Amino acid sequence: MNKSKFLKLLAMFLTIGVVAAACGSDSDGDDAAPATTAAAPATTAAAPATTAEVEVVQSGSLLDTVQARGTLNCGVSGSAVAFSETQADGSVTGIDADFCRAVAAAVLGDAGAVNFVALTASERFTAVQTGDVDVLMRNTTWTQSRDSSVGMDFGPTTYYDGQQLMARVSDGFSGSSTVADTDGSVVCTNVGTTTEKNIAEAALLAGAEITLLGFETSDEVYETFIAGGCDITTTDGSALVGRKAKQQPADQEWVIFPATPISKEPLGPTYGQNDSAWADAVNWTVYSMIIMDEYGVTSANIDATCATAEAEVARLCGGDGELQTAMGLSADAFRQVIKQVGSYGEVYDRNLNPVGLYRDGSANAGWLDGGLIYSPPAR
Ligand SMILES: N[C@@H](CCC(=O)N[C@@H](CS)C(=O)NCC(=O)O)C(=O)O
Numbered sequence: 001m002n003k004s005k006f007l008k009l010l011a012m013f014l015t016i017g018v019v020a021a022a023c024g025s026d027s028d029g030d031d032a033a034p035a036t037t038a039a040a041p042a043t044t045a046a047a048p049a050t051t052a053e054v055e056v057v058q059s060g061s062l063l064d065t066v067q068a069r070g071t072l073n074c075g076v077s078g079s080a081v082a083f084s085e086t087q088a089d090g091s092v093t094g095i096d097a098d099f100c101r102a103v104a105a106a107v108l109g110d111a112g113a114v115n116f117v118a119l120t121a122s123e124r125f126t127a128v129q130t131g132d133v134d135v136l137m138r139n140t141t142w143t144q145s146r147d148s149s150v151g152m153d154f155g156p157t158t159y160y161d162g163q164q165l166m167a168r169v170s171d172g173f174s175g176s177s178t179v180a181d182t183d184g185s186v187v188c189t190n191v192g193t194t195t196e197k198n199i200a201e202a203a204l205l206a207g208a209e210i211t212l213l214g215f216e217t218s219d220e221v222y223e224t225f226i227a228g229g230c231d232i233t234t235t236d237g238s239a240l241v242g243r244k245a246k247q248q249p250a251d252q253e254w255v256i257f258p259a260t261p262i263s264k265e266p267l268g269p270t271y272g273q274n275d276s277a278w279a280d281a282v283n284w285t286v287y288s289m290i291i292m293d294e295y296g297v298t299s300a301n302i303d304a305t306c307a308t309a310e311a312e313v314a315r316l317c318g319g320d321g322e323l324q325t326a327m328g329l330s331a332d333a334f335r336q337v338i339k340q341v342g343s344y345g346e347v348y349d350r351n352l353n354p355v356g357l358y359r360d361g362s363a364n365a366g367w368l369d370g371g372l373i374y375s376p377p378a379r
Contacts, residue, residue: 061277063328066107066134071115074100075133078118079218081242082355083139083159092116095351096137099158099269099286102341103135106285106333111340120216122192125150128272135282136270139236141194146270155269155283156290158344160363160372162261163198164237166244169253171231177257183208188221188230190214195235198263222247236265238357245355280327286344287375288316288334293343294366294375302338312378323378344373 076084084096101111127133142154167173191214203210225233306317318331365371
């Protein structure tokens with residue numbers, strides 16, 4: 001370990017009392033050596049005047065660190081179509097990238113104050129544990145092991161996904177194919193993911209014998225799939241849709257199946273465990289985008305809306321009864337999120353509609369429209 005890395009780690013031990021352990025060398029995030037909580041972080045900074053106005057910001061929270069640094073280090077994939085894609089000029093586009101920007105707008109007042117860190121699936125949790133990134137917005141599935149033994153905490157689900165498979169129509173696959181139909185196939189996927197475990201388990205249950213090839217990056221998976229080195233590729237359904245839209249060659253027809261995914265993949269922000277002030281800042285950034293979406297507030301009408309807003313919208317705008325200051329944010333933190341980045345619906349539509357992913361009729365519709373996107377009340 002070099003000196004600056006050592007000092008960074010030491011500082012982290014001292015400030016947040018978390019002992020970090022690197023991921024296991026088997027490159028599987030789910031089996032990674034856990035971060036062990038050595039001591040609970042100090043909580044309440046000052047005795048409250050009334051129970052209604054408790055000062056909740058923890059001393060030693062990552063929130064202070066990020067605000068002092070003035071930049072958010074946000075872990076992304078960089079090659080997940082429509083979620084986080086590093087462009088030729090170094091900028092990063094996609095819905096995950098926009099959630100990074102939203103957190104920067106809330107915490108720093110500037111959606112541009114993001115340092116994007118591209119991480120492979122097997123690198124991502126170590127990057128959080130060593131403090132290289134403050135938060136992951138990296139198509140990461142919330143699972144029991146990651147939430148417990150791996151040492152992560154998870155924010156609100158920003159995209160309800162599920163694992164599917166993709167194969168060539170010329171090989172006899174169709175939209176009604178099942179996992180049992182994969183018998184005898186070579187299946188390619190990414191290491192360090194829920195994906196590789198789900199498919200192994202599903203194939204076993206379906207009585208299909210498959211050969212699983214694991215790759216570090218998705219680009220390698222699709223190069224191999226296109227060249228015929230594997231019959232099937234499998235990952236989160238959204239990623240299959242994105243790759244099909246972008247990469248299906250003119251002489252191949254790809255089909256995604258089964259219609260009902262083989263797993264639940266709730267994707268959302270992930271950060272180190274036991275830092276409530278940081279968790280609140282990240283989580284309420286997302287919740288503010290969901291609530292504003294429910295009210296039809298967008299980046300285009302936020303200023304006019306805030307000028308006359310009442311009740312919940314007024315509170316989120318930073319007006320009467322606002323709750324942001326007590327969280328260690330500026331009163332207008334969430335107004336900046338909507339103004340600079342947009343509401344949940346805006347960022348979803350902007351990034352995912354172009355590859356053919358729509359909220360209507362999906363789990364990602366708002367709860368009033370039969371979906372699962374829902375926020376606790378801002379009061
Ligand atoms: N959601 C799953 C899968 C995440 C994952 O890494 N998926 C691949 C396929 S979409 C990926 O992000 N690849 C992009 C890359 O190579 O950086 C998990 O959390 O384990």
